[in-house]
Amino acid sequence: MDMSQPIVVVLHGADRPPAMGPVEALSRVRYTNAGGLWSALNGAHALFVWDSRTPVLARVWDAADSLRWVHAASAGVDNLLFPGLRDSDVLLTNSRGVFDEPMAEYVLGLVLAFAKDLPTTIRLQQRRHWSHRETERLAGSRALVVGTGPIGRAIGRKLGAAGVIVSGVGRVARAADPDLGDVVPMAGLRSALPHHDWVVLAAPLTPETTGLIDAAALRAMRGTARLVNVGRGGLVVQPDLIDALDSREIAGAAFDVFRDDPLPPSSPLWDMPNVLISPHMSGDVVGWREELVRRFQDNLERFRDGRPLVNLVDKRRGYVRGGS
Amino acid sequence: MDMSQPIVVVLHGADRPPAMGPVEALSRVRYTNAGGLWSALNGAHALFVWDSRTPVLARVWDAADSLRWVHAASAGVDNLLFPGLRDSDVLLTNSRGVFDEPMAEYVLGLVLAFAKDLPTTIRLQQRRHWSHRETERLAGSRALVVGTGPIGRAIGRKLGAAGVIVSGVGRVARAADPDLGDVVPMAGLRSALPHHDWVVLAAPLTPETTGLIDAAALRAMRGTARLVNVGRGGLVVQPDLIDALDSREIAGAAFDVFRDDPLPPSSPLWDMPNVLISPHMSGDVVGWREELVRRFQDNLERFRDGRPLVNLVDKRRGYVRGGS
Secondary structure: OOOOOOEEEEEOOOOOOOOOHHHHHHOEEEEEOHHHHHHHOOOOOEEEEOOOOOOHHHHOHHHOOOOOEEEEOOOOOHHHOOHHHHOOOOEEEOOOOOOHHHHHHHHHHHHHHHHOOHHHHHHHHHOOOOOOOOEOOOOOOEEEEEOOOHHHHHHHHHHHHOOOEEEEEEOOOEEEEOOOEEEEEHHHHHHHHHHOOEEEEOOOOOOOOOOOEOHHHHHHOOOOOEEEEOOOHHHEOHHHHHHHHHOOOOOEEEEOOOOOOOOOOOOHHHHOOOEEEOOOOOOOEOOHHHHHHHHHHHHHHHHHHOOOOOOEEEOOOOEEOOOO | OOOOOOEEEEEOOOOOOOOOHHHHHHOEEEEEOHHHHHHHOOOOOEEEEOOOOOOHHHHOHHHOOOOOEEEEOOOOOHHHOOHHHHOOOOEEEOOOOOOHHHHHHHHHHHHHHHHOOHHHHHHHHHOOOOOOOOEOOOOOOEEEEEOOOHHHHHHHHHHHHOOOEEEEEEOOOEEEEOOOEEEEEHHHHHHHHHHOOEEEEOOOOOOOOOOOEOHHHHHHOOOOOEEEEOOOHHHEOHHHHHHHHHOOOOOEEEEOOOOOOOOOOOOHHHHOOOEEEOOOOOOOEOOHHHHHHHHHHHHHHHHHHOOOOOOEEEOOOOEEOOOO
16 A cells, blocks of 8 residues: 555544644645544545544444554543454554643642632632631642553652652552552552542543542542542542532542533532532643644654554553553 | 740730640730730730731830840731831841741642633633633743742742742842752842743842832733732832733732732722732641741740740841841
């Protein structure tokens, strides 16, 4: 097959990727939204999933007659790991690395917002009300980071640099990890939860991690602890979270991701005290779109040249292996 | 003079200091608010200024017939440096050290709140509105910390640990300071301002620093920069600040201290976009009151024994010397 001008389908939502000139010079690009994907896939060699939130690919998979590679403009690939793609020879790559440091800063910001009671400060300011309160020290508090991939590691380093004592939860237990301290295996999550002030979710969504934080896990957390989720909404059983917040089993939650994304206006989470809702933006610093396109372009050059792709997802595990 | 049971006046506001048992065992304590200070000072040997915001001491100074020592339950002592006390032999000590690390965490929280647009997120959440935005990287941005005392140093270390490139402004210039990087003298402030994304005020209020941030200084700042003040309100010419925010000469401000404390409800600052107002609480972590009393108690034991007091303020300079 001549790969000097591969056919690339770009699956986009409301916004197209920016700065596609170099990609267009390397390939024949077909832009489409979800509705046009079925016909666009015909004869295409590569698919650039710019809108990673749509589950449409599973439904039109039979049209992928020439597809050899799918690249996700995201770190999580849970929407792409349906049986058709997973069991095929089609390669899957992701954008591992783009979001790590921005997300770690975001998590540190959320944690400090809780410790320093910043949401209350902002609400009091709206009422022009001066009300002194005491705040919490961050240094010396304990965080449990669930997920030992590059995002979890960046979070561990960032919190550690701010004086937080960090532990981790991962597939494999290990002691004295440089980024995450003592790492317990997933099976040890429940017994680790009571010993932490912050529980930060940064794991991929896989069959093993779906619903990881359920009623029993929330009950195991400290009453003073806060749950931060920048991973995937499906890591948490949302009704159980709402119950735990309602009954003050935990002291607060900051969520950037939700099973339903965007979070519908009818969700009770919006109005709950001590809950911070942000619109799936934790990793999206100025320039992130351009960086995502550069990552795809780099892999496209490799694809064209027949060189190995970077950030190849282990489709059985659901994430890029190595360093975790 | 028999100092085995010195007479100590405690000047308090609405709240008295907690956990005074050990102090009461060491001395004869007279509790008073501002109204009773004049008569309470008669024959007193030491004054514990628990309410450091009242300027009453200057007005009743003539009643201090036996006073040898004034201790402030604060880091800033600007309210106490009136000519009567300054030119006397009365010793002045402060609570240097109690607030350093809490304030540094608070400043990091404010800076991250701006970088990650957290105030907007909270306001949108109140309207149940999901609106994705791009955020800023904190690492690699540049902060200018005005004040090279222990609070400024703690801020420099904390921001530096989060990847911020830190410079300082102090009385004495020096290069490659371990906490503050390159430190320029006060006279170099204006030329340093255009090179920073964050300007953090943590200096004592002295004749040299009063009104340091005026219209010209604000004009020198980057249009994208934010001003953070955890020092003293008088460091900034407040009408100039309001003008600079109004005309978008700077991108935002977070103020924890104001010349009028509490900030009156009529102030236009409350409603300004990109302004964060907090009620003089940046250093006040859970347990701070008890810690302040312990610091006084430690110095009281020294006073009774005739040993040198710690955290002795250089009354001509307006702060404790050493390490700055």
